Amino acid sequence: MITSLFFMALQAAAHASAAGAPPAAVSPSGIVVSAPADAWADVASDRLLVIDLAGSRRLVIELAPEWAPVHVGNIRRLARAGWWDGTSINRVQDNYVVQWGDATEHKPLPAGLNAKPPAEYERAARGLTMRPLDFRDAYADGTGHGAGGWPVAIDRKAGTAWLPHCYGMVGVGRNLAPDTGTGAELYAVIGHAPRHLDRNISVVGRVLAGIEVIAALPRGTEALGFYADPAQRTAIVRARLASDMDASERPRFQVMRPDSASFAAWVRARANRKDDFFVRPAGAVDICNAQAPVRPAP
Amino acid sequence: MITSLFFMALQAAAHASAAGAPPAAVSPSGIVVSAPADAWADVASDRLLVIDLAGSRRLVIELAPEWAPVHVGNIRRLARAGWWDGTSINRVQDNYVVQWGDATEHKPLPAGLNAKPPAEYERAARGLTMRPLDFRDAYADGTGHGAGGWPVAIDRKAGTAWLPHCYGMVGVGRNLAPDTGTGAELYAVIGHAPRHLDRNISVVGRVLAGIEVIAALPRGTEALGFYADPAQRTAIVRARLASDMDASERPRFQVMRPDSASFAAWVRARANRKDDFFVRPAGAVDICNAQAPVRPAP
Numbered sequence: 001m002i003t004s005l006f007f008m009a010l011q012a013a014a015h016a017s018a019a020g021a022p023p024a025a026v027s028p029s030g031i032v033v034s035a036p037a038d039a040w041a042d043v044a045s046d047r048l049l050v051i052d053l054a055g056s057r058r059l060v061i062e063l064a065p066e067w068a069p070v071h072v073g074n075i076r077r078l079a080r081a082g083w084w085d086g087t088s089i090n091r092v093q094d095n096y097v098v099q100w101g102d103a104t105e106h107k108p109l110p111a112g113l114n115a116k117p118p119a120e121y122e123r124a125a126r127g128l129t130m131r132p133l134d135f136r137d138a139y140a141d142g143t144g145h146g147a148g149g150w151p152v153a154i155d156r157k158a159g160t161a162w163l164p165h166c167y168g169m170v171g172v173g174r175n176l177a178p179d180t181g182t183g184a185e186l187y188a189v190i191g192h193a194p195r196h197l198d199r200n201i202s203v204v205g206r207v208l209a210g211i212e213v214i215a216a217l218p219r220g221t222e223a224l225g226f227y228a229d230p231a232q233r234t235a236i237v238r239a240r241l242a243s244d245m246d247a248s249e250r251p252r253f254q255v256m257r258p259d260s261a262s263f264a265a266w267v268r269a270r271a272n273r274k275d276d277f278f279v280r281p282a283g284a285v286d287i288c289n290a291q292a293p294v295r296p297a298p
Numbered sequence: 299m300i301t302s303l304f305f306m307a308l309q310a311a312a313h314a315s316a317a318g319a320p321p322a323a324v325s326p327s328g329i330v331v332s333a334p335a336d337a338w339a340d341v342a343s344d345r346l347l348v349i350d351l352a353g354s355r356r357l358v359i360e361l362a363p364e365w366a367p368v369h370v371g372n373i374r375r376l377a378r379a380g381w382w383d384g385t386s387i388n389r390v391q392d393n394y395v396v397q398w399g400d401a402t403e404h405k406p407l408p409a410g411l412n413a414k415p416p417a418e419y420e421r422a423a424r425g426l427t428m429r430p431l432d433f434r435d436a437y438a439d440g441t442g443h444g445a446g447g448w449p450v451a452i453d454r455k456a457g458t459a460w461l462p463h464c465y466g467m468v469g470v471g472r473n474l475a476p477d478t479g480t481g482a483e484l485y486a487v488i489g490h491a492p493r494h495l496d497r498n499i500s501v502v503g504r505v506l507a508g509i510e511v512i513a514a515l516p517r518g519t520e521a522l523g524f525y526a527d528p529a530q531r532t533a534i535v536r537a538r539l540a541s542d543m544d545a546s547e548r549p550r551f552q553v554m555r556p557d558s559a560s561f562a563a564w565v566r567a568r569a570n571r572k573d574d575f576f577v578r579p580a581g582a583v584d585i586c587n588a589q590a591p592v593r594p595a596p
Contacts, residue, residue, distance in 0.1 A: 094510035095465050121578070136434040138584040167393050167490045177577045192465045192490050192587060196571050196580045212392035212517040219510040273494055279475045280419070282494045286436040289490060 027275040028266050032293045035262035040254035041148070042297060048242035049079055049205065050251060051100075053089070054235040059210035060242075060251050061170050061188075064150060067163050068120035068204045071172050074113050074183035075204060076241060081110035083184065084239035089217065093225025095191030098214045099173055100236060101184050109184060119180045120202040122162040125154050130161070131258040133267065135284040139164070139195040145258040149292030150206070153198060163203040166193045166288035170205040190215040193288040208253045208294050252297035266293060325573040326564050330591045333560035338552035339446070340595060346540035347377055347503065348549060349398075351387070352533040357508035358540075358549050359468050359486075362448060365461050366418035366502045369470050372411050372481035373502060374539060379408035381482065382537035387515065391523025393489030396512045397471055398534060399482050407482060417478045418500040420460040423452050428459070429556040431565065433582040437462070437493040443556035447590025448504070451496060461501040464491045464586035468503040488513040491586040506551045506592050550595035564591060 043062055051059040065072040078084060084100075087107070091099035109115065130144040130152050137143045140153035143164070153164045163169060166189065173185030180202055188207050207214075217234060220227040227233055242250040256263050270290050272281040341360055349357040363370040376382060382398075385405070389397035407413065428450050430442040438451035441462070451462045461467060464487065471483030478500055486505050505512075515532060518525040525531055540548040554561050568588050570579040 092514075094513055119577075135436040138433040138435065138582045139580050176574050194587065196568070196576075196583065196587065198580065199578045200571075200576050215392055216390075216514055216516050218514050270494070276474050278494075278498050279417075280497045282437050282496065284436045285494065289492065289494065 026265075026269050027273070028269045030275075031262055031266045031269055032256070032295075035256060035260070035266075035293075037298075039256055039260035039262035040295070041257050043148075043208070043253045043255060044243075045245075045250050045252070046076070046241055046243035048208070048251060048253070049075065049239060050242050050245065051084065051210075051239040052237040053213070054237060057210065057213045058251075059188075059214060060208045060253070061205045062148075062208050062253070062255075063205045064148075064163060064203070066147075067123060067150070068172075068202045070114055070117040071120055071181070071183045071202045071204050074117065075186075077110055077113055078184055079239055079241050080244060082238065082240070083107070083110055084236050087236050088233035089214065089236070090220075090233055091187075091224060091226045092190075092214075092217045092219050094219045096189070096194060096225065097187040098190050098217060099185065099187035099225075101173065101186065103230065103233060109182060113182060115182060117180050117182065117202070119178070121199045122155070122158075122160040125156075125159050125161040128152070128161050130154070131263070133285070133287055133290060135271070135286060137287060139198060143287035145263070145290075145292060147258070149255040149258055149263075149294075151287045151291060153287065162199055164193065164287060165189055165195055165197045165201075165203065166206075166291055167191070168207040168211045168291070169203055170207060171197065172202040172204055174201065188214060206291075208255075209251065209296075254295055254297050256293040258292065263292070324563075324567050325571070326567045328573075329560060329564045329567055330554070330593075333554060333558070333564075333591075335596075337554055337558035337560035338593070339555050341446075341506070341551045341553060342541075343543075343548050343550070344374070344539055344541035346506070346549060346551070347373065347537060348540050348543065349382065349508075349537040350535040351511070352535060355508065355511045356549075357486075357512060358506045358551070359503045360446075360506050360551070360553075361503045362446075362461060362501070364445075365421060365448070366470075366500045368412050368415040369418055369479070369481045369500045369502050372415065373484075375408055375411055376482055377537050377539050378542060380536065380538070381405070381408055382534050385534050386531035387512065387534070388518075388531055389485075389522060389524045390488075390512075390515045390517050392517045394487070394492060394523065395485040396488050396515060397483065397485035397523075399471065399484065401528065401531060407480060411480060413480060415478050415480065415500070417476070418502075419497045420453070420456075420458040423454075423457050423459040426450070426459050428452070429561070431583070431585055431588060433569070433584060435585060437496060441585035443561070443588075443590060445556070447553040447556055447561075447592075449585045449589060451585065460497055461504075462491065462585060463487055463493050463495045463499075463501065464504075464589055465489070466505040466509045466589070467501055468505060469495065470500040470502055472499065486512060504589075506553075507549065507594075552593050552595050554591040556590065561590070
């Protein structure tokens with residue numbers, strides 16, 4: 001469905017807008033394309049973990065130090081030590097996660113790493129800025145978009161907030177509790193949001209680019225999607241922070257600001273699709289179908 | 299996360315149960331493995347659309363004639379005519395859908411097809427048997443499992459019900475309204491449930507086997523995930539109903555009965571994960587994270 005006809009309508013709307021005409025289309029994509037420059041915020045380069053995979057494929061992850069400071073501190077340290085260079089993607093479980101790290105589980109960790117981070121599964125909601133998403137959620141009292149466009153779920157009674165396990169969110173692999181993982185073993189969600197993992201794992205970031213590469217990797221045939229044959233693993237050539245790359249080589253991204261008029265219009269349009277294809281707007285959108293628009297910095 | 303340690307615990311639980319001990323684990327998988335034979339219902343062979351792809355890969359779809367009788371009638375006719383043989387998968391859009399059919403859009407349809415099916419987007423809820431899922435849903439007044447284990451969403455005011463766009467659900471590609479598609483162009487969901495498509499499209503089935511094959515296909519780089527190069531398409535060798543295959547060759551599947559005690563226990567366990575890995579059960583599960591267990595017939 002959503003044929004090329006639909007796409008042409010969308011392009012036409014974007015074109016009309018670019019030409020100065022009021023935007024006729026209320027499609028979410030049309031709103032993103034026509035959003036003004038001040039609706040976008042740059043992502044700082046020390047928040048970007050750039051993972052180069054075999055075959056000239058690249059994954060770019062935005063880290064969330066506000067949500068998991070100790071784990072993100074570890075991840076930055078691991079990147080600066082080149083620790084992931086030569087490791088691999090070892091697990092791809094359909095409709096669930098892609099996981100990477102040291103397949104041998106014996107690679108020594110860099111000095112200075114916090115080997116026993118606290119459980120950064122949720123944080124106090126007090127003081128949190130959030131644009132509420134006014135639709136029901138099965139797993140939380142409320143959801144919305146925090147600073148930086150992060151998806152957020154909240155527990156009103158407990159007064160806590162956390163990053164939900166939406167498509168493309170990145171978490172820290174761990175063994176059984178009270179182990180919380182160090183950050184050396186990471187995974188990204190590649191299926192329907194496994195929200196039952198919320199508050200059971202430290203979520204440390206989101207994929208800004210390249211999720212379509214790892215989501216298309218062959219599924220592992222062993223238990224939990226681990227590869228049966230080590231040759232099936234995808235090699236990680238190197239992983240580093242964008243801030244440690246030459247300025248000319250750094251990937252640069254922008255996320256739409258939740259406090260912008262464009263964002264408000266975009267959420268409304270996501271919840272009430274009225275472009276030509278749709279005969280019945282849903283009147284709602286769940287937080288994982290409303291992940292903040294991202295674009296390469298122009 | 300969910301390491302091999304976790305998996306071992308799960309296997310141990312299943313083993314204990316098979317040996318006659320009361321099931322210690324309350325893991326969903328443990329419940330599925332230990333469910334008695336009468337908790338399962340066979341899927342009739344004339345409901346199974348078997349699609350053989352290039353490379354000896356197979357997709358098996360269960361059709362839902364109760365939900366989209368005219369479209370399913372067309373699909374059965376197309377399968378019996380061998381219409382899909384030699385067509386291809388033409389579109390793979392990340393976190394969205396895989397779509398297949400005739401890339402030329404000029405292949406004549408078989409005689410007797412209903413070229414203008416009605417909009418089978420929802421049906422009357424009256425008379426529908428449904429095991430309710432008592433958790434909030436952003437898109438519907440209620441959700442649950444209908445006969446055959448189908449996920450169901452309902453609109454109390456309108457008195458209607460429909461099959462939601464969960465991972466692996468199959469719908470009918472169409473152009474703009476009032477076109478509803480014939481059933482010749484089909485897609486399967488391979489990402490976070492795009493529930494905004496609910497009631498905008500005829501949903502005709504669900505993938506019982508092989509979703510991990512098509513979900514891992516390379517994403518198309520053209521608009522909407524269409525392949526830029528025809529060579530990237532995956533050929534459909536043939537598609538037929540299992541009932542038209544030799545009995546010895548038919549794939550056979552069973553779905554867990556929503557009215558069984560095992561199903562009730564399984565939903566509870568999905569909503570309240572207490573196996574060793576989990577430190578905080580969610581207390582809820584959304585309909586697309588609670589798709590009925592399926593197994594090859596023993």
